[in-house]
Amino acid sequence: MDERAVTGWWRTSLVRIEPGEIALRGYPIEQLIGAVTFPQTIWLLLKGELPSREQAALLEAALVAAVDHGPQAPSIAAARMAATCGLGLNNAVATGVNLLGDVHGGAGQQAMAMYEEIRSSELPLADAVRDYRSRHRYLPGFGHRFHPRDPRRDPLLGLVRAAVADGTVGGEYLAVAEEIERQLGPVPMNIDGATAVIYAELGFPPELGRGLFVLSRSVGILAHAWEEKQSGTRIKGPLPRPLLPTYTGPALRDL
Ligand SMILES: CC(C)(COP(=O)(O)OP(=O)(O)OC[C@H]1O[C@@H](n2cnc3c(N)ncnc32)[C@H](O)[C@@H]1OP(=O)(O)O)[C@@H](O)C(=O)NCCC(=O)NCCS
Known part of the structure; x- marks a missing residue:
């Protein structure tokens, strides 16, 4: 089976995960930690942009x-x-x-x-x-x-x-x-x-x-x-x- 048919089975715009990389809606987690509050993070995940x-x-x-x-x-x-x-x-x-x-x-x-x-x-x-x-x-x-x-x-x-x-x-x-x-x-x-x-x-x-x-x-x-x-x-x-x-x-x- 075409690999893209498998990896495209689940699709998400929420989080990008690669080895050594976690990015929420495009923002690297290491930049978010300490910079945004929990409510801002909830908003970011639910709505796509920071409030x-x-x-x-x-x-x-x-x-x-x-x-x-x-x-x-x-x-x-x-x-x-x-x-x-x-x-x-x-x-x-x-x-x-x-x-x-x-x-x-x-x-x-x-x-x-x-x-x-x-x-x-x-x-x-x-x-x-x-x-x-x-x-x-x-x-x-x-x-x-x-x-x-x-x-x-x-x-x-x-x-x-x-x-x-x-x-x-x-x-x-x-x-x-x-x-x-x-x-x-x-x-x-x-x-x-x-x-x-x-x-x-x-x-x-x-x-x-x-x-x-x-x-x-x-x-x-x-x-x-x-x-x-x-x-x-x-x-x-x-x-x-x-x-x-x-x-x-x-x-x-x-x-
Ligand atoms: C919470 C609730 C069940 C309390 O009911 P209750 O203590 O039995 O209040 P009562 O039925 O004694 O109300 C007294 C009067 O206010 C009226 N009333 C109370 N809540 C009302 C409401 N949400 N909408 C319209 N009228 C209301 C009643 O019709 C009653 O009028 P009446 O004396 O002419 O019959 C009721 O207000 C309700 O169903 N609210 C909506 C649901 C809700 O928001 N729940 C979350 C609560 S945190």
């Missing part, structure tokens, strides 16, 4: 904000349980990440899709939001089970407003999110709605927004899995030992 310092700072703020939300979150709890079962740390992290889906951890991607649908509507903004609300009872990225006001909302939106003011981002998605919030009245934007504004303003498609959230939350999942592993607890289930889940089947009966 400006301001773009990278906004991306980093979103990544920091979503890093952890405590062991009551199913993904974190699952990772901690996995860590007590004798798995390696990588398996424990994967267990947590695998729980992030459309319902748990999916609101950011859904909010990005919603913002885009409203932004691209031909209706005036307020009407486009009203139209969307008439078709959807719950809007992703707004409201929270136990934070009356998500403490991450204000600093994130403050950074987006500053980025609009200095021309780093355009502000169209921020305007959509703020109009939704205005119409929802007392239901404020949550972490997913606010980070969705950032990822959309920075030009990421919704699915990559989910990917970036997973990258961010993976840090928390790793730290929780490590903490639980350090405790030395073995086989920790979802309830403290003396408690059992409620049984709802038939009463004991003879065969």
Whole structure:
């Protein structure tokens, strides 16, 4: 078989690997190390070019904000349980990440899709939001089970407003999110709605927004899995030992 037919089987524009050479998007790794930040590297790989310092700072703020939300979150709890079962740390992290889906951890991607649908509507903004609300009872990225006001909302939106003011981002998605919030009245934007504004303003498609959230939350999942592993607890289930889940089947009966 022609050698090019084999080497062309996998194609990538991300990284050039030769003996003694690693280059990300054309930049030698030895020039990147020490010169660019981790968020800049994420951007470079996902988008192909390096971001400006301001773009990278906004991306980093979103990544920091979503890093952890405590062991009551199913993904974190699952990772901690996995860590007590004798798995390696990588398996424990994967267990947590695998729980992030459309319902748990999916609101950011859904909010990005919603913002885009409203932004691209031909209706005036307020009407486009009203139209969307008439078709959807719950809007992703707004409201929270136990934070009356998500403490991450204000600093994130403050950074987006500053980025609009200095021309780093355009502000169209921020305007959509703020109009939704205005119409929802007392239901404020949550972490997913606010980070969705950032990822959309920075030009990421919704699915990559989910990917970036997973990258961010993976840090928390790793730290929780490590903490639980350090405790030395073995086989920790979802309830403290003396408690059992409620049984709802038939009463004991003879065969
Ligand atoms: C998170 C969530 C489940 C919290 O729900 P909750 O605590 O049960 O809130 P409630 O249903 O008590 O909401 C109170 C009122 O606000 C409204 N509301 C809450 N979140 C809303 C939302 N996202 N969109 C529209 N209305 C919302 C409810 O309709 C309700 O109105 P009503 O009293 O007229 O019926 C809900 O806000 C939601 O589904 N949000 C979207 C998903 C999301 O962003 N999840 C990520 C959270 S970090």
